Amino acid sequence: MFAAPKGKGAGRRLRAIPATALAVGATGLFLTAPAAHADGTPQPAASQPAAYQAPSQADLRARVAHAIDLQQATTARSTQSATTTPSTSVSPYIIGGTTTTISTAPWMAQLWYYDDRGTTSTSDDIGFFCGGSVVSPTKILTAGHCVHGYNWARNGSIITGTDQLPTENLDNTLDLHGGTATGAVRQWNHPSFTETASGTAENDIAVITLAKPVTVTPLLPTRGTDTASYTPGKQATVYGWGRTSSTTQDLSGTLRKATLPIDSDATCTSQAVYGSDFKPGQMVCAGTSATGSDTGTVTPCNGDSGGPLVYGGRIIGLVSWGVTDCVAKGARAVFTKVSTYVPALDPRLDDASWTGDNLADLFARTPAGEGYVYRSTGSGLATRVDVGNWSGLNIVRQTDLNRDGRQDVVARDTAGNLWLYAGTGSASAPFAAPVQLGSGWNVFRTFVTPGDITGDGLPDLFAADVNGVSWVYPGNGKGGFGARIRIGSGWNMYNGVLYGKGDLTGDGLPDIVVRDGSGVLWLYRGTGSASAPWASRTKIGAGWNMYNAFSATGDVTGDGRADLIARDTAGKLWLYKGTGKASAPFATRVLIGSGGWGMYNLFG
Numbered sequence: 001m002f003a004a005p006k007g008k009g010a011g012r013r014l015r016a017i018p019a020t021a022l023a024v025g026a027t028g029l030f031l032t033a034p035a036a037h038a039d040g041t042p043q044p045a046a047s048q049p050a051a052y053q054a055p056s057q058a059d060l061r062a063r064v065a066h067a068i069d070l071q072q073a074t075t076a077r078s079t080q081s082a083t084t085t086p087s088t089s090v091s092p093y094i095i096g097g098t099t100t101t102i103s104t105a106p107w108m109a110q111l112w113y114y115d116d117r118g119t120t121s122t123s124d125d126i127g128f129f130c131g132g133s134v135v136s137p138t139k140i141l142t143a144g145h146c147v148h149g150y151n152w153a154r155n156g157s158i159i160t161g162t163d164q165l166p167t168e169n170l171d172n173t174l175d176l177h178g179g180t181a182t183g184a185v186r187q188w189n190h191p192s193f194t195e196t197a198s199g200t201a202e203n204d205i206a207v208i209t210l211a212k213p214v215t216v217t218p219l220l221p222t223r224g225t226d227t228a229s230y231t232p233g234k235q236a237t238v239y240g241w242g243r244t245s246s247t248t249q250d251l252s253g254t255l256r257k258a259t260l261p262i263d264s265d266a267t268c269t270s271q272a273v274y275g276s277d278f279k280p281g282q283m284v285c286a287g288t289s290a291t292g293s294d295t296g297t298v299t300p301c302n303g304d305s306g307g308p309l310v311y312g313g314r315i316i317g318l319v320s321w322g323v324t325d326c327v328a329k330g331a332r333a334v335f336t337k338v339s340t341y342v343p344a345l346d347p348r349l350d351d352a353s354w355t356g357d358n359l360a361d362l363f364a365r366t367p368a369g370e371g372y373v374y375r376s377t378g379s380g381l382a383t384r385v386d387v388g389n390w391s392g393l394n395i396v397r398q399t400d401l402n403r404d405g406r407q408d409v410v411a412r413d414t415a416g417n418l419w420l421y422a423g424t425g426s427a428s429a430p431f432a433a434p435v436q437l438g439s440g441w442n443v444f445r446t447f448v449t450p451g452d453i454t455g456d457g458l459p460d461l462f463a464a465d466v467n468g469v470s471w472v473y474p475g476n477g478k479g480g481f482g483a484r485i486r487i488g489s490g491w492n493m494y495n496g497v498l499y500g501k502g503d504l505t506g507d508g509l510p511d512i513v514v515r516d517g518s519g520v521l522w523l524y525r526g527t528g529s530a531s532a533p534w535a536s537r538t539k540i541g542a543g544w545n546m547y548n549a550f551s552a553t554g555d556v557t558g559d560g561r562a563d564l565i566a567r568d569t570a571g572k573l574w575l576y577k578g579t580g581k582a583s584a585p586f587a588t589r590v591l592i593g594s595g596g597w598g599m600y601n602l603f604g
Contacts, residue, residue, distance in 0.1 A: 029145040029201055029305055029321050054211035060157040060181040061174045064166050066114040067157075070127035071251070094240050095326055096298035097258030102163040105239050107134040107219035108255060110159040110166075110179070111142060111208070111306065113150060126150075129251065131240045131307030133315055134160060135221060136457055137213035137477065138405030139349050140184075142306030143318050143336060144193040147206035152184040160214045163255035165241055183211040185405070185425075186356055188348050190341060191559075200277050204320045204336045206306075207348040213404050220457050221349075222314040223528065224342035224508040229311045230284055232264040236311040238286070238319065238333070242303030245294050246325040251303045258298050260286040260309070263332055272330060284309075284317050284337040292329035299333045301326035309335045342508030343580050344560030350451050350459060350502070351400055353554075354407045354423055354430035360501075360554035362565060363398070363409070364600040365390045373430060378558045380575075380592045387430060393419075396604025398501065398553050399449035399459045402479035409604065410449055410461065416442030420479050437480060445492065448552070450500045451510030454530035462512065462533070468492030472533055485530055493517070499552040500524075502562030506580035513552070513564065513585075519545030523585060540585060547574075551603040571598030 102108065109132040117124045130146035140158055150156070159166065162179030169175055190203040222229055229236070239257045243249065268278040268285035278285065286309060290297045300307065300319045309317030317335030326333075338345075347358070354361050359376035364384070366372075369391025372384040390396070395412040402408060406423030409431060413419065418441045419434040441447075447463035454460055454474050461473040461481060468491045473481040491498075493516055500512030509526035512534070516522065521541040524534040549567040556563040561578030564586060568574065573593025576586035 029143070029195070029199075029204075054185070055157075055183040057181060060183055061176075063114040063155060063157040064112045064159070064181065065168060065174050066116075066125070067112045067127035067129060068166065068168065070114070070125060071129065071249075094238060094242055094252070094256040094258045094299070094304055095244055095246065095294055095301050096296075097238075097244070097256040099252075099254045100163065100239070100257045102161065102255065105163075105219075105255065105257070106161075106217045108132075108160075108163070108239055108307075109134055109140050109142075110162075110241065111140070111146060112157045112159065113146075113152065113155055114157075115151070115155040129241070129303055130305045131242070131303075131319065132158070132208070133308045134214060134216050134218045135207075135315070136218050136349050137215070137403045138210045139218075140208040140210065141221060141308075141315065141318070141345070142206050142208065143201070143320055144189045144204040144206040145195060145201045145320070146306045147187050147208060148189045148193050148195075152187045152208055156184045156208070158182050158184065158208065158210060160216050165251060165253050167253075180214060182214055184208045185211045186358070188358055190344060196277070198277050200274075200321050200334070202279060202282055203341070204282075205318060205338070205341045205345070207345065209351070209405050218457050219308065219310070220314055220455075221338050221342060221345060221508070222312075222316045224339055224503075224506055226314070226316070226339045229314070229316045230262055230337070230339070232262050232267075234262045234311060235259050236262055236286060236309050236316060238300050238304070238307060238309050238317075238335075240300055240304030240307035240319065242305075242307075242319075243301040243326065246297075246301070246327040247294070249302075258300075260298065260333065261288065262286050262311075268332060268334065273332060274334070278334065281340055282337060283320065284335050285332050286317065286335060287332045290323070290327045290329060290331040293327055297327045299326050299331070343503055343506040346451070346503045346508050346510075347555035347560060347562065350554070351405060351407055354425075356425055358555075359558050360398075360556045360563070361407075362551055362553060362556075363387075363396055363604040364597075365393070365396070365602040366599060367601045376556045376558075378556075381573075385428065390602075393602065395446060396602060397447065397449040397461075398604060399451070399461075399475075401449070401459055401475055403458065403477040408479075410437070410447075411604070412441050412444075412447075414442075416440055422479065435479070445495075446498045448498055448500050448512055450512050450526070451502055453510060453526060453528075453533045455528040462487075462498075464491035464494070464498060466492070472530060474530065487531075487533065494522075497550070499550045499564065500562075501552045502554045502578075504562050504578055504580070504585040505582040506561075511562075511585075513540070515544050519543055523582070525582060538582065540583075549600075549603050553604070565592075565603070567593075567597050567600075567603070571595050573597045 111130040114127040132140040132142035135141045159179040164177035192203040194202045263285040265280035304319045308315040323331040362374040371387045371390035374381040409421040418437040421431040444463045458475040458477040470487040472485045494514040497515040504511040522537040547566040551565040564576040574589040
């Protein structure tokens with residue numbers, strides 16, 4: 001949404017934008033055009049499939065073609081009515097930018113959406129376009145208003161690997177100009193996403209999970225601790241295919257970019273700009289004041305929604321909202337402030353779920369070797385699912401090691417062999433046949449898979465050997481590891497009790513917790529450095545020797561924070577919800593299993 005600035009020279013008052021109409025009014029989200037006659041009734045919330053169901057290439061291309069047809073039809077109607085007054089149903093483009101190539105921005109993604117609403121009439125069809133960024137091989141980061149209320153698995157098509165928008169050939173075939181079309185299997189919106197009555201968006205961030213990995217170089221989000229990138233005056237770059245003029249609805253056929261200075265929060269909270277509609281902390285403002293016309297204005301516009309604002313090789317913002325036609329005098333572009341949402345993003349980018357519901361699940365095994373998966377319900381655990389014989393193993397850890405968007409298991413057997421059980425995405429049969437990764441791993445007391453330790457966007461493994469020396473095994477994103485890196489010594493004080501998966505402190509970096517022989521629990525905060533991945537330890541509690549088993553699988557509750565599960569000597573199971581605070585990373589424990597959990601001799 002682009003909103004009109006308030007106060008002197010403000011133009012029209014901010015107004016609400018229907019979710020399905022995707023209109024750009026006085027202020028509005030930067031989506032592209034839906035059908036001109038969309039009735040504005042709310043879309044049902046998108047279902048989250050439990051299994052991975054990839055649409056056919058024919059379906060994906062058809063969705064894009066229909067969305068293009070709707071865009072062209074809306075543009076034609078707008079042009080016939082008034083060439084100087086853009087339709088209110090188009091998303092923003094970059095005005096005042098320059099063309100660029102996919103080699104300079106290989107992570108750029110086109111998000112095409114088309115839904116015929118299940119009717120034979122075309123008058124209620126919905127089609128639109130947004131930008132997005134590949135942040136891992138199966139994850140697209142975009143704006144929440146591009147995703148909320150829409151079913152991307154059923155109606156979406158994501159194109160990567162090209163700087164050109166698709167075109168239709170004379171024989172009605174679709175030319176992707178070297179790009180690849182991929183379907184979605186699920187989506188996540190920030191749970192507090194809101195389209196306001198004034199036409200703005202709050203907590204405007206979302207992640208789409210692709211049906212299969214794409215082979216393009218990802219661009220990582222900034223870190224939760226990043227403040228320097230938001231210093232007023234810093235020059236950041238926005239990318240997109242949005243409108244290039246306030247007087248036409250046409251998207252740019254070629255990818256564009258523009259450099260914008262970061263503005264202070266005070267600039268955009270002033271009554272001369274957006275006042276209370278601009279939310280510091282949630283949003284970041286960038287650009288110089290629009291001039292009232294295309295001349296002298298540099299800004300994203302309709303169609304750029306969800307595209308990245310990049311500084312220092314990281315995504316610091318997402319195109320969110322702005323003013324009608326994007327060039328109203330005094331206006332500035334508003335972006336989602338990505339650093340604020342890193343803790344919530346972390347478990348979405350490194351899925352801790354075998355069932356595709358974004359909730360971390362629990363693995364447990366009996367002494368007889370039978371393995372079970374307990375699916376998280378968000379507040380507890382559902383009925384277990386038998387996953388076969390897992391005898392002979394003594395460590396089981398969860399991670400998406402091959403970066404296909406499906407949760408895997410890395411396990412060690414009693415002979416010291418390391419195995420990968422690749423996730424399938426099926427709730428009833430979540431693992432493929434194991435593949436051996438190595439031997440000789442019985443030199444380690446234990447190991448964990450906390451996430452991306454080294455800062456390259458790929459999940460890694462951290463291990464402590466029997467002599468107390470610790471090592472990082474960098475993940476290669478293909479289901480294996482690169483050459484290990486020696487970290488330090490003295491880790492044998494923890495007697496092999498080492499756990500962690502995900503971010504415990506709210507900075508977007510994975511952390512671990514360890515228990516020493518006296519029952520004291522210690523937190524090691526991640527640093528993002530491969531050679532020194534942990535900061536100095538912090539004591540976070542005592543008395544933890546009441547527990548004889550732990551499992552750290554990620555975000556069990558779905559609140560975007562990593563959690564910890566512990567079993568006491570009476571066989572009861574307890575959930576320690578993550579708080580995101582370094583000083584006290586766990587809330588008061590909650591009983592999630594009243595007894596009988598002593599029947600298991602291995603958790604993971």
